[in-house]
Amino acid sequence: MKKYLFYTIIIVFVSSAFAKAYSQETLDTLKIPRKKYRATRIYDAPKIDGKPFEKQWEGVTTGANFVMVEPVNLQPERQNYRTEFKIAYDDEAVYVAGFMYDENPEEILRQFSQRDQINVQADLFSIWINTYNNGIDQTRFYATSANALGDARSTNGGEDFSFNVVFLSETSIDDNGWYVEMKIPYRTLRFPEVNVQDWSFNIFRRIRHLNEDYSYNPINITEGNVNQYDALLTGIEDIDPPLRLNLYPFVSTQTDWNKLQSETVFNAGMDIKYGINDAFTLDATLIPDFGQAAFDRVVLNLGPFEQVFGENRQFFIEGTELFRKGDIFFSRRIGQRPTQRGNLGLEQDETVVENPRSADLLNAIKVSGRTSKGLGIGVLNAITGPTDAIIEDSNTGDIREVRTEPLVNYNVLVLDQTYGNNSAVSLTNASTLRDGSFTDANATAIEVTHNNNQNTVRYFGRARMTNRFLSDDTSTGFSTSAVVQKITGNWRPRIEHYFADTTFDPNDLGQQFRNNYNNFSFELEYNRFLPQGIFNNWNIELDIDHNRAYNPGIHTGSRFNINPFFFTKERFAFGANFTYATESKDLFESRIDGLFTNYPARFFMGGFISSDYRKKLAIDANAGINERLNDEQLSYDFSISPRYRFSDKFLLVYRINWFKNDGRLSYVTLLNDGNGTRSIFSRRYDHSVENTLTGNLNLSNRLALNLTFRNFWQRSDFAEDLQELQASGDTAPSTFRLDEEDNPDRDFNVWNLDLSFRYRFAPGSEVSVLYRNRLNNVEQQAQLGFNDSFDNLLKEDFNHTISVRLSYFLDFNKALQVINKNA
Template identity: 55%
Template sequence: MQFKYIFTWLIIILAFAKAESQIAQDTLEIKRKVYNATRVTTVPSVDGEPFEKFWDAIPTGGDFVMTQPTNGQKERDTHKTEFKIAYDDKALYVAAFLYDSDPESIPRQFSQRDEIDAQADVFGFFLNTYNNQINQTKFYATSANALGDAIAEGGREDFSYNVVFKSETSINKLGWFVEMRIPYRTLRFPEIEKQNWSFQIFRRIRALNEEYTYNLIDITKGIETQYDALMTGVEKINPPLRLNLYPYTTIVNDRFDGVNTTEYSAGMDLKYGINDAFTLDATLIPDFGQVAFDQVVLNLGPFEQTFGENRAFFNEGTDLFNKGGIFFSRRIGQTPSGFGNLELLENEDIIDNPNSAQLLNAVKITGRTKDRLGVGFLNAITEKTEATIENLLNNERRTEITEAFTNYNMFILDQQFSKNSSIALSTASTIRNGSFTDAVVNALVLDHNDKNASNNYRAELKMSNRFTPTGTETGVASEARWRKTTGRWRPSLAHFYRDKNWNPNDLGRNFQNNTQTFAADLKYNQFTPVGIFNRYDVDFRIRHRRQIDPDLHTNSEFNINPFFSTRERLAFGGDFNFFTRNLNQFEARKTGQVVRYEPAYFTGGFISTDYRKKFATDVRMGRLKRFNDLEESYNFTLSPRYRFSDEFLLIYRLSWDKNDNRMSYVNTDVDDNPIVSRRHTHSVENRISGTYNFNNKQALSLSFRNFWSRATFSRDFKELDSNGSTIPTDYTLTDDFDPDANFNVWNLDLSYRWRFAPGSEATLLYRNSIFNFDNQGDIAFQDSLDELFTQPSRHNLSLRVTYFLDFNDAKRWFKA
């Protein structure tokens, strides 16, 4: 019955969206400025000084309006903004004149690529080559001559997108100035006589805490990408051959526990424009040896610990693959599923047990047709992984497969309609060689905005199928949401459903099943300055959660979250939450068994000071207390930062967390009954990050993290009755099992990065890491640190050089 209800609800929303699109094929009424780009036969020098004769004949665009803090206000006479756009058969050329009556006050903090939130002014040129009011390709420059690029869909930015373009800036007594050259190889556009493009120009004035755009953006309704201006005059250009090669070579020296190894490797990434709409990306002989450390913590909960994606290939240009939320790229090359489940015979020991599956290669194809159909395909293959086991008596060895040869696939079709809506169908599949589990997960996703941009409707219907050696497991999940997207008062309603068999985890990520949630939000926004405040908002939230089979109210939650930002860039806010009694269906690690937690309240807040000043700090704290129960917890975070100069910034972060008397899972007894007891945990994390920027192409960076956590379980063990309450038990610990924990990890990265040519980079990285885990649950922080330094330390030094090759340039070399 639940499935029929979900399917009916989805069909209703789809029908409504279709009817809406038939009524009006346009979005909200927007006054869109028009700028005519000029075809040229000569090219500018692109040196950041757009004062040469080349620009004299190019029309000027201007009359910018404020986005924030006072939305719609005209630009200041002292800070006018002008721009010019030209093009030829190979590229777009953009010049920006960002006047400032006090150029000495323009902040100029150095930063590296994509770090546009540094303390510097920012110029942005945003281009939509399909004029669909949804997608943008964004190109940024800062007053310190750093560049950035991103792709956006509906206002969501993805800075993992990187292309090769040129940007230079300069400053004189009139203000600061930008020149950009954007080659057509960085863009996707249809091969037609006259291009139908739209664009936006953005300016951030850091000293005034103001932002401006060329075309007015009404922040009280719709989304930013709907407010682009129109660009005319671009015609008779052809998409170039887009073939870029990124060959790389790496040398790594690793020393651990007395063993020293040196390895050399080489490979190549490839980007090929199949046609004007679609691009093929491939990584051949991939090497991810210099990706960032995962932020590992002591995990005592019922769910796996997952980490963000640090590999550029799986980050860049993958916005399409996120439709439906069934793709989690860290599954590719993850820890083998049999890593911790090896069965040893008597007198056997594990000699080798790889903690990750080797990625052999990966390819992806992405693009969007002129009819606004987006297509994405990703394929990745990982090698069979084996553990080596040795008999200690006769030295005989055997191998055991911990992960099969595996093929991962992701395919998506995303059709945009009504200029600000889309419907997508995505499929994720995992195919393993041999008698292992295969899986297919499908998702249908609707995201619709009405013609006035007043309401957003979103619906998802998903199905997972896992093909195990014993049969097929089929699960269903769904989401249905409505939210008001205009005005100060913005309510929203949502329903989330996961049946008990829902499991997308072969290539996706999901933490809960057999649950449904009803959600209601009401948010008040003050968009314009009032008194001392630049803006503020207050968010009221209600969550009602139920177990599906059998139907059971698990808990409800009521939240009030105010946020305030002053004219002087001081931000602060609060968290005030009340939780009803909670019948937690996951803590016991047994299907059908709940653990009861009494009602609780949480109070917390944060303060963030003005980053424009040399010294700034962020502070956050909170406290949770249960009614009629011993459990309570505290957390505190302090993160001061100091900008010694425009070249050097140092940030320190201290996080402290303490939780006492939480009823927690310990073990399972001989009768398969979950055993629980009161658990006390204490965690301390220290982080230091700093960057010295020699210029915007060379930087020395430090990243340090020490995380310590201990856990102690009361020996007053309990069983659970059917309603989740605890009852006495005679369970006792055995000599070979102790649930207490002392967890300590130390990671240090010191890197030098040099962007020696456009798209080309050399990185010299030194790493030092130490790890310790034992059962000293009562150990003090200093003693745990002393124990940590008795463990073997890993020293890793690597050099990686990547070079960018454009096939069009290579052709000219050979002709010469």
């Protein structure tokens, strides 16, 4: 029955998706006039020095008459702050010149930053290029007034700054304003092999000290998304897509040491980018090195779900937006903690000599791109090696190995067809193939996003199926999502439904905390986009959630939430959150399937402020209080984060977060006796403090020192009066008592410090040095305060790391030119 339901949903979704014919009339439906600009072919390339006054620019058409994006949407630009640009091209690249006039050039903010760090206190210029003129995809190139550069891929208005290509950008400033020159090689773009290119584009400017954004083609922020508002770019003719083969060889060395031992390893490998054709790119990493990836922000996890960390490995960050379709791919599963690391089957007198924390990634490749007809295709494959724990018998000295993770092959396939008004239908499949008797898995998702002809209403649907191939059976699960929302105007209602059965489990290569839900939601948002009084913009959002379990079909809780947000003309933001949640039933806290826990209703109230980052000193702060009604649980948190910009080159940001949660009814342990398995609970009292410090010293836009420090402390104290969870979901006093060795109290303290040096000595090439030290300490005691726990932490042995990495960019086309020239 489930199988037929799944296929029925697929047929309905696909039929509705293709009910409308493919259309390129994006701007017509949005009722915005579409500007047209003609690029000029040149035969003598300009010098890229940020001074676009050479003779090569003289005959190039000037684009002008920009329109404000924010705060007064669609208002013409001020003449004293006008923007002009020129676009030229030759057989190798597109060239862009920007002229950003400013009657007060001394007020132009110029905070230094590194690549892709564009949201700093500096003015901004950007060209957004859509080589397929489809209103969906853009490649964006940025330059700041402090001469930093950035690049991103954008789909439907979102930005992915993990996209990194090699292009040139330089800026300059004088008494009339500031200027930019860019050289964007064709190898950085995907475009069809035709005589006359059909491209679209937009130019974006941000004047930071005026708090104003402008664009060449008008953007109506109340309708659609910014990618739908491109101007037409004509005149680019008779260019040939180059061989897009870029090599990034690297060498690295890493030394780890503490008081007892040290180890040094050397590594060499290569990242490869190869343009298969005009639309598709292959990315591969051979003998990958992730030694300088950022540390994970670990906390004490006493809940029923795993702690999840964001991706820090560059290969799995860059160019993966297509693979997020269907929400069944989570890249941290690749090279994750071995699945059997905690199931070693130790015998008496056996000790663990070695037990790897993660599987080694052997290699990974991905192919992605989109055809001229709007079909996006993504293929990802990664292989991790086997891991073995080494166990020793302390009496006999015998050694044995236990395989904790086999050789694993991970595969993801995505097909994504765009059509109509910013609409798309996609099919995603993710498979996990493990060697030997370990469990294999497969997940499939189909997803539809459909906008109506007027581009005012969006319909979203998703259906997912998972299969886990166990030793004696196959576990199959299903999940669906449906959303209808208004996407234009001030009032924007939204209706949602989310469903998952009890066997839906995408976690072999995906990530989902829970299943067994049947949830409904209604959202109503009012947006004030234009300035009103002291405000640049403001909005208020109302959310109503009604949550149910699929099996048994019980009401698990409802929630009513109001979120106001305000942003003043002086760039001061503040907002609040008010939430009332009804009595709820938690299906997972007990750790026993089918046994839920009752929790009383609760009320939460919180708010935040964020001051103007243009000033040298700015402050972010938030606070909240959460109270269970007719219950002793009470929690409150507070955080404050001052930031001080000592100069345009040096920024320091400190943050402290203080949290206290008293009296939460929480799981302690499972009791197994003649009466079956029972769940033991107690009141838990948590107290945590997190301190973080980040410092950025940008000696230039290519040379930087960065400091990241984090100390997290948590104390969790369980009440001695234990309770047993009943079938009704309530608890009753228990006579069970814990042994001292089973004491659930915890004092958890962790320290991480990273100090890095990066020097980009040539386009796409850099040398980086990382020093890292770390400490962690977990104790079975809850009487310690922060100071005592910190003293104990510093008594532990520091683990130190020094890593040096050199990577170099090799453009195969340039190499061929040199070879042919010397032949």
